[in-house]
Amino acid sequence: MTEVASDPLFTTIMKTVSNLAIPFLLFAIVLTGFVRKVKVYEVFVDGAKEGFDVAVRIIPYLVAILVAIGMFRASGAMDWLVALLSPATNLIGMPAEALPVALMRPLSGSGSLGIVTELINTHGPDSFIGRLASTLFGSTETTFYVLAVYFGSVGIRRGRHAVAAGLTGDLVGVLAAVFICRIVFG
């Protein structure tokens, strides 16, 4: 699997598909609509009208989440959390340096990218820590941001078990990243 996926050919194919996906999609949708006698311009404008409302509806949710996370980061509480958790992560073979990436990833995309960049800069991109940090960053999304935007857009305040499910995914993502990096980059 490593051999295939690291192959620049795989990357080239994926990039080409990504570049062509949007033009193809626009072409297919507009053409099908036109052939099926949809008044494409009028319908487009009608749908686009909602864009503003959706964006504005997200604001309170996004403010709530980003403010709490911003305060948490600025307080330096992350260092305490790292100190608290590092004995456990040492046991599974995860270097303490990489722990802040795993903890920050669900909270803040730019914050975790900053940590990854710093780690790569300090330890080198091809060091174990550099590779693990890169894998950690690429392995999951910014859970709380996605939650605020997606639920906020339809006015959902009660998420039930959504956070728990998302964080469980993040946790397993971290464990899987450590596991696979140990095997591949040992």
Next chain:
Amino acid sequence: MLNYIWFALMIIAIIVGAINGTLTEVTNAAVDSAAVAVEIALGLIGIMAMWLGIMKIAEKGGLIKILARGIRPVARYIFPEIPDGHPAIGAMMMNITANWLGLGNAATPLGLKAMDELQSLNPVKDTASNSQITFLAINTASITFIPMTVIAVRAELGSANPFEIISTGIFASTCACITAITASRLLQKLPGSHKTDPMLNQTTVKEEKND
């Protein structure tokens, strides 16, 4: 649960800030983050409008229905509450595909469109349905084939092979995604979640007015 997490983040920030002497930074961060949140949301307007317009054409032209029918076997298994061929399934499929291709700009508007379709099936408007939570889980732990941002950072900082983390990333993100979906389906059976299932509380629609 969000109530507890939000409360904990705030309170810990202020207490730790007081002990560390970083209260000024904490205050500044609160103000700055609020401004950033609005910037992000407003920045979505254009791209949202574009994709919502395109999606409306796709809907009227019947493309969304065709897509939904195409993945019926998988969708029925992961989203048992959604009626066969419902447009929500087509919209979700487009969102997931955009995520896989790394098209973040398109993925979010398509995802929000899908969320909106799911909301039309949700009788209690301020509470997430099981399908909405599973769909959210797919997005919070989405599978990434090419993590472009981190590859760019690696290349810039002189990696001999910036792409070598692609395979490990695919492995880790696939594990995360499968886990998140499974967790969402298992956790809905917990008493606390089961009790608040909108589909089982169809009579308490008075909440709808609050939306």
